[in-house]
Amino acid sequence: MANLSSSKPDFSGQTALAGIASSTSANPDGGAIGLVFGEMAHLGKLNLRGQNGLAKAVKAVTGCTFPPKANRFQSAGDRHVVWLGPDEYLLLCEAGKEQELQDSLHSMITSSHFAVTDVSDSLCALSLRGPAVRAVLAKGCGLDLHPTQFAAGQSAQSLLALSAVTLMAVADDAFILICRTSFAPYVQRWLADASLEYGYQYIA
Amino acid sequence: MLIITCPFCGPRDEVEFACGGEAHIARPLADHKISDADFADYLFMRDNPKGLFLERWRHSAGCRRWFNVARDTVSNEIVEIYPMGSLPVKTAAKTTYKTSWRRDTAAEKAATPSRSKAGGSK
Numbered sequence: 001m002a003n004l005s006s007s008k009p010d011f012s013g014q015t016a017l018a019g020i021a022s023s024t025s026a027n028p029d030g031g032a033i034g035l036v037f038g039e040m041a042h043l044g045k046l047n048l049r050g051q052n053g054l055a056k057a058v059k060a061v062t063g064c065t066f067p068p069k070a071n072r073f074q075s076a077g078d079r080h081v082v083w084l085g086p087d088e089y090l091l092l093c094e095a096g097k098e099q100e101l102q103d104s105l106h107s108m109i110t111s112s113h114f115a116v117t118d119v120s121d122s123l124c125a126l127s128l129r130g131p132a133v134r135a136v137l138a139k140g141c142g143l144d145l146h147p148t149q150f151a152a153g154q155s156a157q158s159l160l161a162l163s164a165v166t167l168m169a170v171a172d173d174a175f176i177l178i179c180r181t182s183f184a185p186y187v188q189r190w191l192a193d194a195s196l197e198y199g200y201q202y203i204a
Numbered sequence: 205m206l207i208i209t210c211p212f213c214g215p216r217d218e219v220e221f222a223c224g225g226e227a228h229i230a231r232p233l234a235d236h237k238i239s240d241a242d243f244a245d246y247l248f249m250r251d252n253p254k255g256l257f258l259e260r261w262r263h264s265a266g267c268r269r270w271f272n273v274a275r276d277t278v279s280n281e282i283v284e285i286y287p288m289g290s291l292p293v294k295t296a297a298k299t300t301y302k303t304s305w306r307r308d309t310a311a312e313k314a315a316t317p318s319r320s321k322a323g324g325s326k
Binding site: 070071085088142143156157159160164176 | 213
């Protein structure tokens with residue numbers, strides 16, 4: 001595989017939410033804004049399949065303990081390893097670093113059965129924070145999102161307003177939401193609508 | 205709505221799951237050795253019982269993994285959830301498996317190498 005890591009990342013392509021401008025809606029109660037959200041543009045995403053012999057390589061390239069427990073994720077700085085299934089994980093990394101990460105994993109993993117797939121443009125990641133973040137998500141998601149049941153470090157794949165999403169609780173009032181690129185404009189508009197009563201700020 | 209306990213993700217809403225129909229239908233290895241009528245048992249005939257039913261489910265909006273469920277079609281009670289490729293262990297579900305009409309079909313008998321009249325596939 002060609003090593004493209006030395007070339008500068010080219011971000012000329014549009015992201016899923018490139019056409020949606022920043023917008024703000026004040027909290028009707030006059031209080032603090034309930035939800036501040038924005039696209040994590042060009043966030044690197046790799047899908048990793050495999051069972052044995054991956055821990056050392058993943059630890060070396062991401063710094064994250066591997067494997068994460070079911071429905072949890074491990075973080076090291078800007079890099080996260082998310083559990084997706086008993087032999088499937090999602091690696092998140094800084095924008096533009098995914099090719100380098102993929103090459104490193106390919107060269108370091110000695111196990112015969114594994115696959116690393118760049119899914120950066122297939123999925124759209126949104127960063128959500130604010131005091132109302134759990135209340136907004138709970139409007140469209142069947143998961144128990146109470147902080148004691150869905151604490152920081154936990155993740156889940158579920159449905160948000162009928163679209164398949166991966167939710168990662170980064171803190172009590174901060175989430176990373178990952179959805180299909182094609183669903184991203186819908187999810188963005190749904191979030192804006194659902195957070196009207198708390199006030200929102202969308203940062204393009 | 206049912207709460208189904210995914211073996212990997214734990215209890216989740218039914219909307220996250222997809223039902224894959226009857227479980228434990230083995231494909232005849234030597235399908236050319238059995239009659240069309242017997243092959244139809246494998247290909248077309250599906251059970252529709254009133255009572256305990258063994259079926260396959262997939263956590264389609266979650267971890268996307270398949271598993272087996274023993275569910276009562278009258279009360280919707282889930283008696284047992286067990287992995288793909290294995291048989292139920294609870295007595296009621298075990299009885300349902302053993303007494304199914306499918307166990308006596310030529311299609312199923314031709315599905316395992318040892319029981320196949322053709323001697324299995326190589």
